[in-house]
Amino acid sequence: MPKKDPALGRCLIRAHKKRSNFVIRDGYRHTSDLLDGRDFGKLNLNSVTEQSSLDDFLDKAALAEKEYNEEFADIRIVEADVSNGILSEEEKILISEAQEKNKEVLCIPRRPSWNADTSKEELEAKEREAFLLWRRKLALVQEEQHINLTPYEKNLEVWRQLWRVIERSDVVVQILDARNPLLFRCPDLEAYVKEINESKLNVLLLNKADFLTENERQCWCEYFEKTGVQIAFFSALQEIEKNSEEEDFISEKEKKSSDFLSIKNDPKILSRDELIYFFKSICKLVKDDGISNVGLVGYPNVGKSSTINAILMSKKVSVSATPGKTKHFQTFIVDNELCLCDCPGLVFPNFVSTKAEMVINGILPIDQLTNWVHPVSLITKCIPRHILQSTYSVLIPAPAEGAENVHPTAEEFLNAHGYNRGFMTQRGLPDNARSARYILKDFVNGRLLYCHAPPGVNQEDYHKFPEAKLKKIVGSNSNSEIEFKPIVLSEADKKFFSKTQVHFKGKPLNTGEDESCSKPWKKHYNRNKKEKLRKKCLNPYD
Structure with a gap:
């Protein structure tokens, strides 16, 4: 065998170091190449949403940089009381009142103020302290008011990525699931964007809008129009499945139209080109010249990565329903006027009635x-x-x-x-x-x-469901009328489906019937015949 060239490895290392200093045009580069003193390869950027009470306690102790020693032998960890079942109407009303009363507590962590004189160590210490106080506040309200919260993100490093996206973006777009937009919306995020800079704008993008009818989309347009929130409808999967030859391009007349500048919410599902022009029109209200930054944030499984891939017309971002697939924010240049900032999927703290509601909405895996x-x-x-x-x-x-x-x-x-x-x-x-x-x-x-x-x-x-399909019965001759009747089960079918049909290997259960006549072809007249030992061991009813 030929000997390996030891100089090859050194050449690869030198080439990698040269590429690490590569800067994309217009000054934009990947966040892992930013010279801010942070090594993203050594950071723990895994998403943490659900924790046991013991893990939660130890995590808070690590954030506070404190050590706790066991003083009593009968220390007991009390699990949080999260309802799993179906609630009655009275319980739903009580939960809604408690949620409305404590909606001001439902907030996201703020980044502490800093300036050019603040050192890296001081800023990280302030961030840990503010994050710890935020988690304690939410846990206290959840315990005292008996309010169920979604299993929100508990990793500080993931929230740091959101802070950078908000500070960098001119327009922050929350991507929501159009089937239940209010569950995935975080109003406090919109308030935090305005706290960073009053000129920044908030937009709600209702993805998976192809599941909704035009009347349903119109209802949401009227609702958000009353609240003064700018929304748009989009279907990422529908746009990805489109053939490139069938894509709709915006004419110059449509670009000059003032109705398309999103002054009023429209129930129309935007195409890829219309969505790009929609972002550019919104950004012009904030920034007249230069490239504009649009930050995309949202829960996992709402189609954030699919939306980016649909806009870029290629698979630039991995698609996953599990939080933590995107480790840190990335920038994607669409053209010389628009740049997208992709934020890791975040589970924001939100009120929820039961844990079952989180599961069917895709919040929990x-x-x-x-x-x-x-x-x-x-x-x-x-x-x-x-x-x-x-x-x-x-x-x-x-x-x-x-x-x-x-x-x-x-x-x-x-x-x-x-x-x-x-x-x-x-x-x-x-x-x-x-x-x-x-x-x-x-x-x-x-x-x-x-x-x-x-x-x-x-x-x-x-939301109206289609009516039940009826059985079609046609008469004997061709001129007879068609009669529709519902399917009616016979007495034999009712008896068959009313009892649980269970089949067990080996000896059947005692159903009260005469077992000797149930399978006459399996009668063994030689009672002294020895069975194999393995059959006796495998039969749990012997």
Whole structure:
């Protein structure tokens, strides 16, 4: 074998050092190349949203740079009381009142003031102290007022990336999920942008707008128009799937139109070129000349990375629903007038009724879920029975006679789904946990569509489900009329679907029936015949 050239490694190292000092045109470069004394390769930029009470205590102690010694042997860590189940209407009203009363506490951490004379060590110490006080304040309100908060970001390094994006950007765009915009909106972030610089502007970009009808988008336009917030509708996945030959380009007449300068919120879903011109029009209100910076922030799984890829027409950012995929903010130059600043996905502190609501909205990772009953129960309460049956081609057990508008339970729906898909455990039971993961991901991805109405709009009038499909029965001759009748189960079918069908390997359960006649072809007349030892060990009922 030829010997390795030791000089090759040294050449690669020298070439890497030369590239590290490379500056992009117009003075923009990657944040890891900024000469600010911070080594991003050694920083812990992993997203931290959920912690146990013990981890939370130790994390705060590390931030405060204090050490605690055990003084008593019976020290007990009390877990936070976070509701998982379905709340009644009275409980929802009480939670809404408590949330409205304490909405001023719901804020994001502020960066302490600093100037050119502030050293790096002093600024980092101030940031740690301010971040620690912020976490203590939220924990105290959550404990005293019994208010549930989303598992917000608890890593200081991730918040430092947000501070840099806000300070650098001329316009800060919050990307929201159009199905439930208020859950993903952070009003305090808009206030913080104005605190940094009064001339900076806030814009809400409602992504995944293709899930909404035109009337639903018009309702949100009227709501945000009353509150004085500038919004725009966009669908990143729909734009990515478009063929480049079918893209709509803006004419010169449309560019000169004053209606397109976003004076009034429009329910139209913007294309890629229209969105770029929308950003440029907003930036001109702040900056007349030079390149404008637009900062994109938002929760994970709202389509922030997909929006950037749709604008750049290439996969520049990795797409992931888990917080922490983007480690630090990056800049992408669209043209000589517009630059995008990509911020890591952040989970802002927000009020929420139950933990199940966080799961079905994609805030908590589904693959790490252990309690799936309450999230699926919330889905069966939101989605009508006939929609679930037609979507998955399953037959959910009908409600008892005389019971109307009764939602199926999570167990009924998951059992039907498991039997239909063949998701069974080793003991012959339907694998409800596996079925729940598929159903929850379908809800997050929009296959099971449910859109929340704006405040003041009736939910039933806002989002209407398609009517149940009826069975088509055609007469014997061609001239007979077509009659539509609902599907009616026979007595045999009702008896079959009313009881749980369970199959066990080995000896069946004692159902009260005569087991000797259940399988006459498996009778063994030789009772003295010895069975294999492995069969006896594997049979749990012997």
